[in-house]
Amino acid sequence: MIDFSNVALNIREPVYIQLVLHVKKQIAKGTASSGDSLPSRRELAAMLEINPNTVQKAYRLMEQEGFVVTEGNTGSVLNFDSHTLNLIREELTKGMVRDFISNAKELNLSFKQTIDLVSDVWDEV
Amino acid sequence: MIDFSNVALNIREPVYIQLVLHVKKQIAKGTASSGDSLPSRRELAAMLEINPNTVQKAYRLMEQEGFVVTEGNTGSVLNFDSHTLNLIREELTKGMVRDFISNAKELNLSFKQTIDLVSDVWDEV
DNA sequence: CGGAGTGTATTATGCATATAATACACTCAA
DNA sequence: TTGAGTGTATTATATGCATAATACACTCCG
Numbered sequence: 001m002i003d004f005s006n007v008a009l010n011i012r013e014p015v016y017i018q019l020v021l022h023v024k025k026q027i028a029k030g031t032a033s034s035g036d037s038l039p040s041r042r043e044l045a046a047m048l049e050i051n052p053n054t055v056q057k058a059y060r061l062m063e064q065e066g067f068v069v070t071e072g073n074t075g076s077v078l079n080f081d082s083h084t085l086n087l088i089r090e091e092l093t094k095g096m097v098r099d100f101i102s103n104a105k106e107l108n109l110s111f112k113q114t115i116d117l118v119s120d121v122w123d124e125v
Numbered sequence: 126m127i128d129f130s131n132v133a134l135n136i137r138e139p140v141y142i143q144l145v146l147h148v149k150k151q152i153a154k155g156t157a158s159s160g161d162s163l164p165s166r167r168e169l170a171a172m173l174e175i176n177p178n179t180v181q182k183a184y185r186l187m188e189q190e191g192f193v194v195t196e197g198n199t200g201s202v203l204n205f206d207s208h209t210l211n212l213i214r215e216e217l218t219k220g221m222v223r224d225f226i227s228n229a230k231e232l233n234l235s236f237k238q239t240i241d242l243v244s245d246v247w248d249e250v
Numbered sequence: 251c252g253g254a255g256t257g258t259a260t261t262a263t264g265c266a267t268a269t270a271a272t273a274c275a276c277t278c279a280a
Numbered sequence: 281t282t283g284a285g286t287g288t289a290t291t292a293t294a295t296g297c298a299t300a301a302t303a304c305a306c307t308c309c310g
Contacts, residue, residue, distance in 0.1 A: 014267060029233045040286065051269050056288075073276055073286035092232060097242045100225040101250040107217060108154045111247055115240060117222045122236055125226040139297060165256065176299050181258075198256035198306055 001028060001039050002078070004048065015050055017059035020065070027067065027078070027085065028092045034048065038076040127151060127163050127203070129173060140175055147239040152192065152203070152210065153217045163193065163219035212230070 007022045009015055026032035038044075041059060045052040059076050062068035067080040067088070080088075104114045132147045135139055151157035162170070166184060170177040184201050187193035191206040192213070205213075229239045 016267085025231055029231075041288095042285080053270090053289095054268060057267090059287095070287070073278095073288090075286070093234070093242065094246065096225065096232075097227045097246045098228075098250055100221065101243065101247055103221045105250060106150055107221075109218070111244075114247075115243065117218065118226065118243065119239065121222045122218065122226055122239075125223055125230060166258095167255080178300090179298060182297090184257095195257070198258090198308095200256075201254095218303085 002032050002036055004044060007048070009048065009050075015054050016058040016061065019055065020061050023062060023068075023078075024088050024092060027080070028089045032078060033081050035079050036078045038078070040075055049090065127161055129164065129169060132173070134175075140179050141183040141186065141229060144180065145186050148187060148193075148203075149213050149217060152205070153214045159203050159205050161203045163203070165200055167233065194250050 002023060003026070004019075004022065007018070009018055023032065023038075038059065039047070040124050041055045042053050045055045059068060059070065063076075067078060067084055069079045070076040071109060101114075109117070118123075127148060128151070129144075129147065132143070134143055148157065148163075163184065164172070166177050166180045170180045173180075184193060184195065188195060188201075192203060192209055193201050194204045195201040226239075234242070
C-alpha cells in the first residue's frame with residue numbers, strides 16, 4: 001500500500017498536483033513498485049483531511065499519465081514498465097536540477113560558487 | 126529605471142509574485158540599486174500586456190516588504206539599506222539552495238550524486 | 251489654464267481550485 | 281440477502297488571481 005502518511009501539503013500548489021508528485025517521488029526512489037495498491041479515494045481523503053473529489057482528480061491524472069490503473073471498484077493500483085519508470089526519474093531529477101541551475105544562473109552565480117553553496121548547506125537541510 | 130523587458134511570466138505562479146521576485150533578483154545581482162526608479166504602473170502593465178491592478182498589487186507588496194517607496198504621484202523608487210539587501214540575498218540564494226537540497230534528499234540522492242548531476246547539466250541550461 | 255500622466259480605489263466578470271453534499275451502480279463479505 | 285465500501289458523477293459554493301472598465305485627486309509641463 002502506497003504510504004501518504006508523511007506527505008506535507010502546502011497551500012500554493014494545487015493539492016491534486018502535490019499528491020501526484022508524492023507518488024512519483026516514491027516511484028523514483030524505488031519505495032513504490034508496480035503492483036502496489038493505492039488507498040481508496042475516500043480513505044485517503046479522510047486521512048489527509050481533504051476532499052474526496054481532490055483525491056479523485058489526482059488519481060485520474062495518474063491514470064492519464066499512464067502509471068496507475070483502476071478497474072471497477074476494486075481500487076487503484078500502480079502499473080508501469082521500465083520505460084515509464086525512466087521517464088518519471090528523468091522528469092524528477094533532471095527537471096529539478098535544471099530548475100536549480102536556471103535559478104543560480106539568474107543570480108549570476110558561477111559554477112564554483114554554486115557548488116560551494118550546495119556543499120555548505122547540504123548538512124543543514 | 127528597473128528593467129522588465131526580459132521577465133518571463135509563467136502561468137502557474139501568481140504574476141504579481143513573479144514581478145516582485147524579478148525585482149529582488151535584480152537587487153541581489155547588483156543590477157538594481159537603491160534609488161533606481163520603477164516604471165509607472167500603467168506603463169509596465171502596457172509593456173507586459175497585463176492588468177494595471179496586477180502591477181499595483183506587486184508594487185504594494187514591495188512597499189510592504191520594505192524596499193520600495195512611493196510618494197504622491199511621482200512614481201515608485203527602490204529604497205533599501207545594506208541590511209535589507211543582505212536579507213534579500215539570503216532569501217534568494219540560501220532559499221533556492223535549501224529547496225534544491227531538500228528535493229534531492231527526498232529522491233534519496235547522495236551528496237556526490239547531486240554534485241555530479243549539477244556538473245553534468247550545468248552547461249546544458 | 252488645461253490636459254496628460256500619476257497613484258489609488260471600486261465594481262464586475264471569468265477561471266482554476268477546493269470543498270460540500272449528494273447520487274448511482276457495482277462488488278464482496280457477513 | 282443485505283449493507284458497507286468501492287469508483288464515478290453532478291451541482292452548488294467559496295476563495296485567490298487576473299482582467300475589464302471606471303472614477304477621483306493630484307502633479308507637472310506646454
